[in-house]
Amino acid sequence: MESSDTCVPERFEQLEVKMRNYQICNRCVMDTTDRAIVFDVKGVCDHCNTFEAKVKPNWHTDQRGERKLRQLVNTIKASGKGKDFDCIIGMSGGIDSSYLTYIATEFGLRPLVFHVDAGWNSQIAVNNIEKLIDNLGLDLFTEVIDWQEIRDLQLAYFKSGVPHIDTPQDHAFFATMYKFAEKHDIKYILTGANLSTECIRNPIEWMYYQSDSIQLRDIHSKFGTRPLVNYPVTSILRHKIWLPYVKGIKVVRPLNMVEYDKAAAVKLLTEKFGWQPYPQKHFESRFTRFYEGYWLPKKFGFDTRKVQYASLIVTGQMTREDALEKLKTPALDDRTVKQEFEYVANKLEISVAELEGYMDAPNKTYRDYKSQESIYTLGAKVMKALGLELGGKR
Template sequence: MREYRVCTNCVMDTTDSKIVFDEKGVCDHCHSFKEDLLPNWHTDERGLSDLKKIVEKIKKDGEGREFDCIMGMSGGADSSYLLHVAVKQLGLRPLVFHVDGGWNSQIAVNNINGMIDKLGLDLYTEVINWEEMKDFQLSYFKAGVPNIDVPQDHAFVATLYNFADKHKIKYILNGGNFSTECVRNPMEWLYYGTDMAQIRDIRKRFGTIPLKTYPFSSVLRHKFYLRYIRGVQVVKPLNFVPYIKAEAMKMLEKEYGWQPYPQKHFESRFTKFYEGYWLPKKFGYDTRKVQFSSLILTGQMTREEALEKLSKPAMPEDEARQEFEYIATKLGISVDELRGYFNAPNKSHRDYNNQESIFNLGAKVLKFIGVERAVKR
C-alpha cells in the first residue's frame, strides 16, 4: 500500500491515487497550475480587454431581445458574485435560471431571492420531478460509486442547456473560475456527471421507475453539437476579473444581505451531506483539500490555515446524525437502509459502463485548440 504523503506546497495528498510528487514533495497539481494555467490566466488589463470584447458581442446579439444571456444560479458564492458582476459591472441583462432538484437549503432560497429583488431581475425556476429525482439518486446509492451527486448535477447542466437551445439564447454565463477552482477534483472522487453510458448502466441495474421528464444532455451534445452547430457559448466572466472569494462574500453580505455557507457547495442540503459526510467517511475523499488547495495556490489561504481546518471534520458528528436522518426521510427510506448503502462495498465508475476514454480524448482536443484550460483532474 502506498505511503501516505501530503504535498509540501498545497494540501493535496495520496487520497488522490494518481498524485505525483517531485523531489521537494511538491505535487503535480501545483506544477500544473504554475506551468499550464498561470501563464495563460489574465485578470489585469488584458483580461478586462478580452472580457469587454465578449460582452460587446453578447449585447449586440441580444439587441431587441428581452434577455441577452442566461445564467444558472445556485445561491452559492460563485454564482451570486457572477450575477453582481454581470449586471452591475458589465451591464448585461441575464435571465436568471434556477433548477430546483428538491434539496435547496433555506439560506440558498433567501440568497437567490434577495439578489433578484435588489437587482430587479426575472427568475425562472425549473422544478425537477421529485419522484424521478429520488429514484435516480437512490440508484446511485445502490451502485456504491463515490459521485452520488450525479443526478442533481446532471439535471442542472442539462436543464440549462436545453432551455438555452429551445429559446435560442446563445450565451450562458457560468460561475466556474480558476480563482477558487484551479485544482480539480480527481476523477476517482467525482467522476463525470454527463457520461450517459454510465448513467444508463446504473439506471438499468438499480432504477425502479422510468425517467419520463428528467432532463438529459450528453457531453457530446452540449460540448460539441450545441457549441459548434447551434452556436451556444459558455462564458466564464470570473476568469477575466480579480476574484477574491472572501472579499466578494463581504460585498454580497453588505449589498444584498447575502448569507455565507459553512463550505463550498453547501447551498444544497444533499451536497452538504454528500461532500461533508458521505464522501469523506465512506471513501476517504475530502473535497475541502481540493477547495483549500485552490485558495492556497491563488494566495487566498495559507497552507497552515488549511491544515488547521482539515484537522476537524467538515460536519460535526451530531450534525451528521441529523443530516443522515433527514436524507433518509426525504428519500423515503429508513435510516437502516441508508446505513446499509454506507456499509456496502465501495465501487468506482470503472465498475460500470463508462466513456472515460472519450472524455479524456475530448479534454485533450479542447485543451490543444485552446478552448479550455484546466489543470490536472
Template sequence: MTSTIQYQICTKTVLDTTYPGITFDVKGVCNLVADFESNVRLHWHTGPEGRQKLELIVEKIKNSGRGREYDCIMGLSGGADSSYMLHMMIKEFDLRPLVFHVDGGWNSELAVHNINKLIDKLGLDLYTEVINWEEMRDFQLAMFKSGVPHLDIPQDMAFVGVLYKFARKHGINYILNGGNISTECVPRPLDIIYWGTDMAQIRDILAHHGTVPMQTYPFSSIFYHKIYLRYLRGVKVIKPLNFVRYIKQEAMAVMEREYGWKPYPQKHFESRFTRFFEGYWLPTRFDFDMRRVDLSSLILTGQLDRDEALAKLAGLPYDPGSIQQDFDYIAIKLGISREELVGYHEMPKKYYGHYRNQRRIFEIGDWVLTRFAGTRRGGAF
C-alpha cells in the same frame, strides 16, 4: 482503490495521498502544483488584459441580444460564485440575463434566502425549473445502490440539462457560468468525481438499479452540449470570473454588504444533499475530504496560507452535533429507512470502472478541446 502507498502530503498545498493518482517530486511538491503553474497560470489574465477581453465578449453578447428580452442566460444556485457573477455582470457590465434556478429538491434554507435577496435587490425575474421528484429520487437511490462515490451526478446533470434547455428555448447564444480558476483550479479526481455527462455510465447504473421510467429528466450528453450546441448552434459558454480579480472573501463581503447574502460553511453547501455527500459521505466511506481540493485551490491562487488550510483541516468536515439529524433527513427525503442508508454506506465500494463508461472517449475529447478550443475540465477556461 485500496492504497498501500506511504502517506505523504504536498509541501505547497494540502493535497495528499488520498487524492487518486497524485505524485510528488523530490521536494515533496505534488504534480497538481506543476500542472497549475504550467497549464493554467500562464494563460490566466485578471488584470487590464483580462478586463479588456471580457469587455469585448460583453460587447458581442449585447450585440447578439439586441431586440430580444435577454442577451444571455445565467444559472443561480445561491452559492458564492454564481451570486457574485450575477452581481458583477449586471452592476458593472449592464447585461440583461435570463436568470434561472434548478430546484432538485435539496435547496437549503440559506440558499433560498440568498437567491431571493439577490433577485429582489437587482429587480430581476427568476425562472425556476422544478425537477420531477420521483425521477430525481429514483436516480439518486440508483447511485447509492451502485456503490460508486459520484453520488451528486443527478443534481449536476439536472443543472446542466436545464441550462441548455433554456438557452435553446429562448434562442440565447451565450451562457454565463460561475466556474472559475480562482477557487477551482485544482480538478476533482475522476476516480472520485467522475464525468457527470457520461451517458453510457448513467444508463448502465439506471439499468441495474433504477426503478422509475425517466420520462422528463433533463439528460444532456457531452456530445450534445460540447459539440452540437457549441459548433452547430453557436451556443457559447463564458466564465466571466476568469477575466477579473476574483477573491472569494472580498466577493462575499460585497454580497453581504449589498444584499444581506450569507456565507456557507463550505463550497457547494447551498444544497443539503451536497453538504451531506461532500461533508460526510465521501470522507467516511471513501476517505476523501473535498476540503483538500477546495483549500488547495485557494492556496495556489494566493487567497489562503497553507498553515491556515491545515488548521481548517484539523476539524471534522461535518458537524458531529447535527450529522445524525442530517443522516435521518436524507433517508426520509429519499423514502428509505435509516438502516437502508447505513447499508449503502457499509456496502462494498465500487467505482466508475465497475460500470460501462466512455472514459477513453472523454479523455480524447478533453485533450482535443484543451489544445484547440482552449477549454479545460473544471473551473479553468
C-alpha cells in the same frame, strides 16, 4: 459543478489499487487520498506544478482580462438585441454564481437568472437568490425537476456504490439549462466556474464526469425502479459539439477574466445585499452538504475540502497552515451528521437503516459501470492542444 467535466490530466492512466505510503504536498494540502497524485523531488504535487506551468501563465485578470471581458459583453449584448434577455446565468445561491450575477449586471448585461430546483435547496440558498434578484431587478426562472424520478435515480446511485452520488442533481442542472437555451435561442450561458477557487480539480476517482449519460443510464438500468420520463438527460457530445458548433450556444466563464477574491466577494455581497455565506463551498444544497461533508470522507476517505483549500492556497487566498488547521476538524460535527443522515433518509423515503446499509456496502468506482471516459480523455487532449482549456489536472 460542471467545471469537473472539463479536464482530464495527461498523467491520468489506469490507477493502481495497491497501497502506497501516505504523503502530503509541501505546498498545498493535496495528498495520497488522490491515488493518481505525483510528487516532484521537492515534495510538491503535480496539481501545484500544473497550475504554475500551464494555468497561471495563461490566466489573465488584469487589463488583458478586462479587455477580453468587455469584448465578450459587447458580443453578448449584440446577440440579445430585440430579446428580453441577452444571456442565462445558472444560479445555485452559492458564492460563485451569486458574484457572477452581480458582475454581469455591473457590465450592463441583461441576464435571465436560471435556477434548477432538484428538491434539495437549503433555506439560505433560497434567501440568497431572492435577495440578489430583488436588489438587482432581475427575472428568475425556476425549473423544478420531477421529484420521484430524481429520487429514484439518486437511490440508484446509492445502491451502485460509486462515490459520485451527486451526479443526478448536477446532471439535471446542466441538461435543463442547455435545453432552455436551445428552446429560446439564447446564445450565451454564463457559469460561475472559475480558476480562482477551482483551479485544482477533484480527482476523477472522487467525482466522475457528471455529464456522462452512458454511465447515468447504466446505473439507473441496474438499480432504478421507474423510467426516466421527465428527468432531463444530456451528453458530453451534445454540450461540447452540437450546442456550441451547430446551434451556436456558448458557455462562458466571466469570473476568469476579472480579479475574483472569494473573501472579498463574500464581504461585498454580504454588505450590499444581505447575502449569507455558507460554511463550505457547495453547501447551498442539502444533499451536497451531506454528500461532500460526510458521505465522501466517511465511506471513501475523499475530503473535497483538500481540493477547495488547495485552489485557494495556490491562488494566494489561503495559507497552507490555515488549511491544515481546518482539516483537523470534520466538515460536519456529530450532531449535524445525525440530523442530516435522518433528513436525507426521510427525504428519499427510506429508513435510516437502509441508508446505513448503503454506507456499509462494498465501494465501487466509475470503472465498474459503462462510461464514455475515452471520449472525455480525447476531448480534453484536443481542447488543450487548441488552447481552449486551461484547468488543472484531474
